[in-house]
Amino acid sequence: MATVSPAIESHSDDHAQGHDHHEIGFIQKYVFSTDHKVIGVQFLATTLIMLMAGGALALAVRWQLAFPWQTMPIVGKLFAGEGGQISPEFYTMLFTMHASVMIFLVIIPILAGAFGNFLIPLQIGADDMAFPVLNMLSYWFMWPAMFFFFASFVVGGVTAGPAAGWTSYPLLSALTAAAPGSGAAQTYWLLGLTFVGVSSMMGSINYMTTIINMRAPGMTLFRMPLTIWSMFITAILQAFALPVLTAAGFMLLADRTMGTCFFVPAGIIVNNAAPTVGGGQPLLWQHLFWFYSHPAVYIMLLPAMGMVSDMLSCMCRKPVFGYKPMVYSMSAIAGLGFIVWGHHMFTSGMNPALGMTFMTSTMMIALPSAIKTFNWIGTIWGGNVRFNSVMLNCSGFVAMFIVGGLSGIFMAAVPVDIYFHDTYFIVAHFHYVLFGSTLFGVFAAITFWFPKMFGRMMNDTVAKWHFVLSFIGFNGAFFPMHLLGIVGMPRRYADPYLHPYLEHLLPMNQFITCSAILMGFAQILLLGNFAYSIFFGKKCGRNPWGANGLEWSAPSPPGHGNFDVPPVCYRGPYEYSSPEAEALGQDFILQTEPPPDMKKTAETESAEATA
Amino acid sequence: MKKFWALFFFFWPVVAIWSCWVAPARGWWFPTEAMSPLGERIDGLFYLILGIVTVVFIGTQFALGYVLWQSAVKGDDEKAEFSHGSHSLELIWTVVPSFVLVFIALYQMDVWAEFRVQSFYPNQTQEDGPRLELTARQFEWRVRYPEPGTELKNQPQPGDLYAVNEMHVATGRPVKFNLRTDDVQHAFFAPELRVKQDAVAGLIIPVWFEIPKAGDYDVVCAELCGWGHYKMRATIVAEPQRQVDEYLSNLQSEQNFDGVVTVDDEDE
Amino acid sequence: MGIPIPNSKLGLWLFLGTEIMFFTAFIGAYIVLRIGSPGWPTDPKDTHILVLMGGINTFVLIVSSYFVVVAHEAMAKRDFSRARRYLTYTMGLAFVFLGIKSIEYYGKISHDILPSHIAETPTQAINKVDRELEQVVRQRFAVYTDAEAIDVAQPDDLATVSAQLDVFAKSEGGGDDAKSAIHDVALYRKWQNLHQHIVANVSLEKVPVATGPGYLAAREALSEGESLPALEYAEVKAELARLKSDTNYGGFVSAGVLDPHPVLYGNLFASIYFLMTGFHAIHVIVGMLLFARPLLQGNNLNEEWTDWVENSGLYWHFVDLVWIFLFPLLYIA
Numbered sequence A: 001m002a003t004v005s006p007a008i009e010s011h012s013d014d015h016a017q018g019h020d021h022h023e024i025g026f027i028q029k030y031v032f033s034t035d036h037k038v039i040g041v042q043f044l045a046t047t048l049i050m051l052m053a054g055g056a057l058a059l060a061v062r063w064q065l066a067f068p069w070q071t072m073p074i075v076g077k078l079f080a081g082e083g084g085q086i087s088p089e090f091y092t093m094l095f096t097m098h099a100s101v102m103i104f105l106v107i108i109p110i111l112a113g114a115f116g117n118f119l120i121p122l123q124i125g126a127d128d129m130a131f132p133v134l135n136m137l138s139y140w141f142m143w144p145a146m147f148f149f150f151a152s153f154v155v156g157g158v159t160a161g162p163a164a165g166w167t168s169y170p171l172l173s174a175l176t177a178a179a180p181g182s183g184a185a186q187t188y189w190l191l192g193l194t195f196v197g198v199s200s201m202m203g204s205i206n207y208m209t210t211i212i213n214m215r216a217p218g219m220t221l222f223r224m225p226l227t228i229w230s231m232f233i234t235a236i237l238q239a240f241a242l243p244v245l246t247a248a249g250f251m252l253l254a255d256r257t258m259g260t261c262f263f264v265p266a267g268i269i270v271n272n273a274a275p276t277v278g279g280g281q282p283l284l285w286q287h288l289f290w291f292y293s294h295p296a297v298y299i300m301l302l303p304a305m306g307m308v309s310d311m312l313s314c315m316c317r318k319p320v321f322g323y324k325p326m327v328y329s330m331s332a333i334a335g336l337g338f339i340v341w342g343h344h345m346f347t348s349g350m351n352p353a354l355g356m357t358f359m360t361s362t363m364m365i366a367l368p369s370a371i372k373t374f375n376w377i378g379t380i381w382g383g384n385v386r387f388n389s390v391m392l393n394c395s396g397f398v399a400m401f402i403v404g405g406l407s408g409i410f411m412a413a414v415p416v417d418i419y420f421h422d423t424y425f426i427v428a429h430f431h432y433v434l435f436g437s438t439l440f441g442v443f444a445a446i447t448f449w450f451p452k453m454f455g456r457m458m459n460d461t462v463a464k465w466h467f468v469l470s471f472i473g474f475n476g477a478f479f480p481m482h483l484l485g486i487v488g489m490p491r492r493y494a495d496p497y498l499h500p501y502l503e504h505l506l507p508m509n510q511f512i513t514c515s516a517i518l519m520g521f522a523q524i525l526l527l528g529n530f531a532y533s534i535f536f537g538k539k540c541g542r543n544p545w546g547a548n549g550l551e552w553s554a555p556s557p558p559g560h561g562n563f564d565v566p567p568v569c570y571r572g573p574y575e576y577s578s579p580e581a582e583a584l585g586q587d588f589i590l591q592t593e594p595p596p597d598m599k600k601t602a603e604t605e606s607a608e609a610t611a
Numbered sequence B: 001m002k003k004f005w006a007l008f009f010f011f012w013p014v015v016a017i018w019s020c021w022v023a024p025a026r027g028w029w030f031p032t033e034a035m036s037p038l039g040e041r042i043d044g045l046f047y048l049i050l051g052i053v054t055v056v057f058i059g060t061q062f063a064l065g066y067v068l069w070q071s072a073v074k075g076d077d078e079k080a081e082f083s084h085g086s087h088s089l090e091l092i093w094t095v096v097p098s099f100v101l102v103f104i105a106l107y108q109m110d111v112w113a114e115f116r117v118q119s120f121y122p123n124q125t126q127e128d129g130p131r132l133e134l135t136a137r138q139f140e141w142r143v144r145y146p147e148p149g150t151e152l153k154n155q156p157q158p159g160d161l162y163a164v165n166e167m168h169v170a171t172g173r174p175v176k177f178n179l180r181t182d183d184v185q186h187a188f189f190a191p192e193l194r195v196k197q198d199a200v201a202g203l204i205i206p207v208w209f210e211i212p213k214a215g216d217y218d219v220v221c222a223e224l225c226g227w228g229h230y231k232m233r234a235t236i237v238a239e240p241q242r243q244v245d246e247y248l249s250n251l252q253s254e255q256n257f258d259g260v261v262t263v264d265d266e267d268e
Numbered sequence C: 001m002g003i004p005i006p007n008s009k010l011g012l013w014l015f016l017g018t019e020i021m022f023f024t025a026f027i028g029a030y031i032v033l034r035i036g037s038p039g040w041p042t043d044p045k046d047t048h049i050l051v052l053m054g055g056i057n058t059f060v061l062i063v064s065s066y067f068v069v070v071a072h073e074a075m076a077k078r079d080f081s082r083a084r085r086y087l088t089y090t091m092g093l094a095f096v097f098l099g100i101k102s103i104e105y106y107g108k109i110s111h112d113i114l115p116s117h118i119a120e121t122p123t124q125a126i127n128k129v130d131r132e133l134e135q136v137v138r139q140r141f142a143v144y145t146d147a148e149a150i151d152v153a154q155p156d157d158l159a160t161v162s163a164q165l166d167v168f169a170k171s172e173g174g175g176d177d178a179k180s181a182i183h184d185v186a187l188y189r190k191w192q193n194l195h196q197h198i199v200a201n202v203s204l205e206k207v208p209v210a211t212g213p214g215y216l217a218a219r220e221a222l223s224e225g226e227s228l229p230a231l232e233y234a235e236v237k238a239e240l241a242r243l244k245s246d247t248n249y250g251g252f253v254s255a256g257v258l259d260p261h262p263v264l265y266g267n268l269f270a271s272i273y274f275l276m277t278g279f280h281a282i283h284v285i286v287g288m289l290l291f292a293r294p295l296l297q298g299n300n301l302n303e304e305w306t307d308w309v310e311n312s313g314l315y316w317h318f319v320d321l322v323w324i325f326l327f328p329l330l331y332i333a
């Protein structure tokens, strides 16, 4: 439990650094490393692979919707069922696991795990996280999670996975007889969820402590880059929302395995099994689940928002428009995020008065989002924009977030949600916010911080192709889903065309599938570019983008302990094109650059700060 | 190349709006116009929000394209404007959207109340009481009518009439029914009527709608309920009260039919 | 920059924040379920809650929390032997707490107050008696089949076993086994009779044997709309009491069959009770492990452990606090 030992050891590692290089073996340096940068890269690599896995599952989902009940090319033979077609049970499992992988093994860990880990100490000028061992554990707890998620594919045979959707509503998920195949699989799925939860939990405590306590001298709260603010707020959301899901998960697990009845009412007969005893409430799960999972959607967005603000500012050579409003609106999103969960349950039969409250608070949460959107546009306005792939992905982020957010307004209006709930309109909405915003933000962030991670640049031309193809494929795939939703096509349907009023949608779904395949191909460009550039990318110096943040004053890649001189922060993070910078003959000014009159005393001061 | 990218961000919203524009003509829009008065009001609300959102969409997307374009036509070494923001702008784009949002929030309250708050249901439904009970189960809809001339009880009664996947209701008057499930969660979704309500184990939820025009209306299941979720299908047959009564009495004699035909039965 | 609190302590505080949310979820669920249920078992006769035990445990935890404070103070004053003594007291009280907890758990387990085991309605209670009685009969029969006193092809089929046992009991030279077999067969028949009445739901007293000729005749004689008198809970209870007081097999029945005792919402109560106290007990055990670390240092305990003791003390106060919420919620309300 080295984690509980006070870690004031920061800033005094010169001596430790010396012998670490001799004693640390390969395994400790690159596998069981406690270095936040290595852990960040580990998270990044793992989640990118998971992105492919989750994407492959999505493509299988799309296959069924475009060519229902036809054998899938190549992989089709692997599946059980007649002639290798996707059985309805298998379809249910496909989208359940698609969503679980994407949400729990891709988006959350890529934001908090990969970029949170890599950027927090570097951007606040610390030499590592507050609790390095805990940090390492938080990565390695992803492995049991992945193990359980993937075991849930196989424990019941190929087609009998967890089959209750990523939301796992009881009773489908609580009674083993309700979804015959998914007996053990659903239990495994819950265990996986618990491990992801533990991992995130460890991460969030670490991030909060680090950000509160380990900032470099001069790094006041309002000098922190928005990335750090967003990570901080995200960590708070994680820390206070996630335990509720963990608790609910334990309750569901107990319902499945120990005969408790939290979510199981009395007298329910499923599939001719014995009637249930008890008196629990299925809606309780929905409340607990969404109490976490609504804040979680902001956990899946805020870090991207923060990073995009950073990158936009850098690529436009212009300060972020309205830094403080950005901070306050992120806090407002987080705060309101805790009281809007009921908007997922408008049609669930909960008390209608609650519906009104949740509707109003949901409308209000659009306000801080609006402020942020306008501020991003304001940031580009009058800037000297560099049209590279980072900028394009960031602009894509803003454009897509607007679409995803605006579709949210329809659903926030309860009466309209009565119609749209559980149709493809919802599917369109959350892919726009999850893929459209978050992933485009992540693509930008990968390109932007890649030089810091590996000391080499990614190929910008390939990255631009990746952007264009992803963007076109993405919109081709998900924009039409709004229309499917308006037609009233329910989600989670293995074969919508069974219903006469949906029959004519087949061509549209085939178009969507083709676009999704295009989008899938585009991701191969990303992976290829990523892998190639690690070894063969153009070498770069400390600050290839001419950015301001503390991380750019460290070597690329930073060594153990990050900074060669303990950094001191003298100004805000976004002083691009400021008169001070002009005076130096450049359009950026590092946060570590002392003001002219202090330049002389700088050396002494940083020495003092170390002491 | 810079201009190309700026135009790119102008271009795609145009395509998006175009695709919405042509959608209704190609059947990518509501299955039919709303077939119930409440549904019409939901549609009205939808179009109102659509209008607001379209304005915001065009405004913001074109603003984004415009600021990119502005920079694209600038020379490479032209300096960026050094500004940390603007209080008055910040104020404007906080206050204006908040009015719009509060307006939407308040405007829709009464539709919601009428749909879901029992005391706001049409008086007729209070007087009539629930006309039937719809029970979802894996994977079908079971309908239970009270014996003609009696009221629906929550417990099944000996005289009750049963049907599967077909519910007959009267046109031209609000009809309330009880929704419940025998097993896992399901959701009653009638797209043409714009009605959706989950059926939750352990709860009996009253739902109402009104259909002015006789005809058959689809019912599908909108909450994941297992592998057969996609194939739960039922029909609402809306017809004048007289025909409903006829249907029920037919159902009754069918159900009471014990296989023995006597002269008495035929007289009835 | 930062706040003047060491990372470890800050981290622990944040961790406790998450723990609060964890228990809040349970407590919230409890409140929702309880308010949402039309009834709730509160009578200790139903729940086997021991308020006094809970009260003592509250006291035990509060005192132990005080001891940790003393231990930490001693650590800060570098009086390590005193610190060790008080840590030991804390540890001891933690054991007392768990001991009392196990007594309570035992009381519930021995009355089968366990999730999904509790009969909520008289009908369920009757069925439970039936099931348990069958279990007793099976166990009795297993004595003979296991010892191979009789030779049966299908030891699971009670009817055949009983028939063979009947022969065996009457055969000569069976010894004591044969004598007890008579009683076991008698018990089997009693259970069979009860079982048939339960399945047919007809009165035990007014209808001879539920599938026998008397029953069939009675059923034949019914006119339209009439039905045989339904089985009553009290009849089964009385019959069970008779079985239990029988000198020959009453012992087995008493040991294997609980008195029927329907508890409405008992399963929900048991679920909540074991969930909350169970997770609390896990936290107690974690706390004990935390105290064990410095205690294992023995005489080598030194100032390096001061923060450790302080932080585990903080954690212990939290565990204490949770109990202070659980006690009134579960035991008194």
Ligand code: HEA
Binding pocket: A167, A297, A298, A300, A301, A343, A344, A362, A363, A365, A366, A367, A369, A370, A371, A373, A401, A402, A404, A405, A406, A408, A409, A411, A412, A413, A417, A420, A421, A422, A426, A429, A430, A433, A434, A438, B053, B056, B060, B097, B100, B101
């Ligand atoms: C990153 C993830 C993310 C984000 C950021 C959001 C953001 C929002 N979401 Fe979304 N949501 C999901 C992920 C996300 N959501 C997921 C995964 C689901 C489905 C889960 C499932 O069932 O499987 C879901 C479902 C969901 C529902 C439930 C639908 C249903 O099942 O019936 C609702 C209902 O209110 C909703 C609303 C909103 C709103 C109002 C916002 C707002 O925060 C959006 C605010 C932003 C804007 C509004 C745009 C910018 C603003 C302007 C340009 C200003 C001007 C605007 C106006 C004046 C209108 N979401």
Ligand code: HEA
Binding pocket: A051, A052, A053, A054, A055, A056, A058, A059, A061, A062, A095, A096, A098, A099, A100, A102, A103, A106, A107, A164, A165, A166, A167, A427, A431, A434, A435, A439, A477, A491, A492, A493, A494, A516, A519, A520, A521, A523, A524
């Ligand atoms: C971050 C989250 C995220 C992301 C990124 C995605 C990405 C995609 N999703 Fe997602 N999806 C969800 C989260 C996400 N989804 C959620 C939460 C649900 C709800 C589930 C539920 O109802 O419970 C859902 C449901 C869902 C449905 C609805 C299913 C249904 O209701 O019946 C559909 C249907 O089209 C779909 C499609 C896609 C597609 C085409 C992509 C594409 O973007 C994917 C692009 C493809 C790739 C990135 C892979 C590229 C890789 C290769 C081509 C190589 C493959 C080979 C190897 C094995 C190496 N998703």
Ligand code: CUA
Binding pocket: B136, B137, B139, B185, B186, B187, B221, B222, B223, B224, B225, B226, B228, B229, B230, B232
């Ligand atoms: Cu029933 Cu879905």
Ligand SMILES: [Cu+2]
Binding pocket: A293, A294, A297, A340, A341, A343, A344
């Ligand atoms: Cu939400």
